[in-house]
Amino acid sequence: MKHGKSKKVIRRVGSYLLEHKWLFGMTLALAAGMTLLSVSVPSVIQRVMDKIFNDGLGEGDYLMKGIGLIAVLFLTKEIFNCLRIRVNNKLEQKVIFKLRRDLHDKLLDLPVSFYDKRKSGDIASRVVEDVQNVERAILDGTEQGVTAMLTLIGVTAMMFFQEPRLALLVFLPLPVLGIMAYRYSKASKRNWTLVREASGDLNSILVEDIQGNRLIHSFALKDREKARFDKIGRKLEKRSLRAMYRWSIQGPGASFTSSLGILAVVGMGAYLLETDPGFTTGQLFAFLLYANMFYEPVRQLVSINNLVSAGKASGERVFEVLDSEVAIASPEEPVPFPATDHAIRFDSVSFAYGERSSIVSDLSFRLPHGSTTALVGPTGSGKSTIANLILRYYDVDRGHVKIGDADIRDLKLEDLRSQIGFVSQDPFLFDASVRENLLLAAPKAADDELEKALRVAHAWDFVNLLPEGWDTLIGERGVRLSMGEKQRLTLARAMLKSPPVIILDEATSSVDVETEKGIQRA
Known part of the structure; x- marks a missing residue:
């Protein structure tokens, strides 16, 4: 991935932080307060030690006052830390919710063709896991990084104030x-990108196995699915270990390298104690504390580098979706949906799915207003495609699809689809009650309207036999109903809408012949 793309990810996530600048500012202010308190502790310890070494314990009052002051500093620091954690957690949740909501809203805006090319599990992985990684990397990285930088600045100032010769050794x-950090960063982001891709593939298999559970049992495919899961799972394991392997070297390597600076300070400090009468044991002890405080944020920055590398990889996957083109959208100046003439006309329409050969080629026909028309043909001849084009799930490659005198591309999408009742061969129901699923079509419909729609769809009898009647929960995708019952409920939902145009795409394929005839008559 290019460096410019990574910077763009950081900049865009940063814009989410700036929407809550007060919370972000409070977090940084509390972190700065913690830094000041931390930096002051070694100086107090130095004074206490020098006083004891020079004057002895005496009555111990000075020692007790010094210990009391240090305890107050530590307590105040932890109070600041408690407040910082609370504010930071609130900021984290606001940012992660906003990013997830934007991603979810974008997914709802994207056309059907977007989903044709992607796995649902991978999309879910981007919304849940990748957003979480972005939040951890950018928010935690920023907050911890600023704290580390403030600590470095404060400690550096104190070290040069105490003893410039030792301060230079620390650097x-x-x-x-x-x-080390630069070389690790380049390889780390590449490795974490591969980890996120494998995680998306694993989620896709999991979603498929859950949705296709009955098929797996009916065809005895458990061993096959276990093998598929193991293959991708081991790929994810291998890639994760590779990413963490580099960190297993980087972390200890950074600690060892920084410890060399500590050793240099010890050696030089011992020399100064012997040769410089003005250099005290308390100074050396305080300086060693400062040196350790200096290297701790340095090591923390190296660790943040790993966190940010993973976040950049996830961020690119998140913003890939957010930046996807909404190829099918309402025009800037839509025309009204025809009030009376709802005839459907195809004028020299040609269409193909992606790079495939044309499904529909130079097709022209007219379905008069108020008529009922059946499209008959073999599988793959384009019957469902025609329905998809009328609903503008896809745009035609050439020609025009019109309702009345209006080209559907000139209509507002919401107006077009709200005036069409569509029931597909694969009925979809939400994990809610029968009533709630029906009211999706007409939220303000009265009970008598619901009853009428259920009777037209020949669903009234079986709905009343359900344990809670209309208020029975039917499970995810209507799993507690038979296929025929699901089709009749989706038919009732379409009828409740009372649209001027109704499209049934093999909507009664799982309904018995007598029921189908009754529905057709209705």
Whole structure:
């Protein structure tokens, strides 16, 4: 992935943070307060130690006051930390919700063709796991990174104030640490990108196995699906281990390199104690504390680098969806849906799915207003395609589809689809009650309207036999109903809409002959 793309991801996620600038500012202010309190502790310890070494314990009052002051500093620091964690958690949840909501809204706006090319499990992985990774990387990385930088600045100032000669020694390992972090960052992001792709594939298999559970049992495919899951699962395991393997070297390597700076300070400090009368044991002890405080945020920045690398990989997957073109949208100046003439006309229409050969080629016909027309033909001849084109799930490659005198591309999408009752051969019902599923078509419909629609669809009798009647929960995708019952409910939902145009795409394929005839008569 290009460096520019990574910077763009960070910049865009940063815009989500700036929507909550007060919370973000409070987090940074509390982090700055913690830094000041932390940096002041070694200086207090130095004064206490020098006083004891020079004057002895005496009555111990100075020691107890010093210990009390240090305890107050630590307590105040942790109070700041508690507040910081609370504010930061609130900020995290607001950012992650906004990013997930934007992603979900975008998925609802994208055309059907977007889903033709992608696995549902991979899309779900982007909404849940990738957004979480982005949030952790950018939000935690920013907050921890700023805290680390403030600590570095404060500690550096104190070290040069205390003893510039020792301060210079502390900086010796930094070039090596910088080179290590740069080389790790380049490889880490590439590895985490592969991890996220494999995770999406694994989620896709899981979704397929859940949705196709009955098929798997009926065809005895459990061993096959276990093998598929194991194959992708092992790929994910291998890629994850590869990504973490580099960190297993980077983390300890950074710690060892920074420890060399500590050793240099110890050696030089011992020399100064012998040769410089003005250099005290308390100074050396405080300086060692400062040196350790200096390297801790350095190591933290190296660790954040790993976190951000994973976040960049996930961020690119999230923004790939957010940046996807909404190829089918309402025109800027839509025309009204025809009030009286609802005739459907195809004028020299040609259409193909992607790179495939044309399903419909130079097709022209007219379905008069108020008529009933049946399209008959073999599988793959384009019957469902015609329904998809009328609903504008896809745009024609050439020609025009019109309702009345209006080209459907000139209509507002919501107006077009709200005036068409569509029942597909694969009925879809939400995990809700019968009533709630019906009211999707007409939220304000009265009970007598619901009853009329159910009777027209020959669903009245079986609905009343359900345990809770209309209020019976029917499960995900209507799993507690038979295929015929699901088709009749989706028919009732379409009828409740009372649309001027009704399209039935093999909508009664699972209904018995007598019921089908009754529905047709209705």
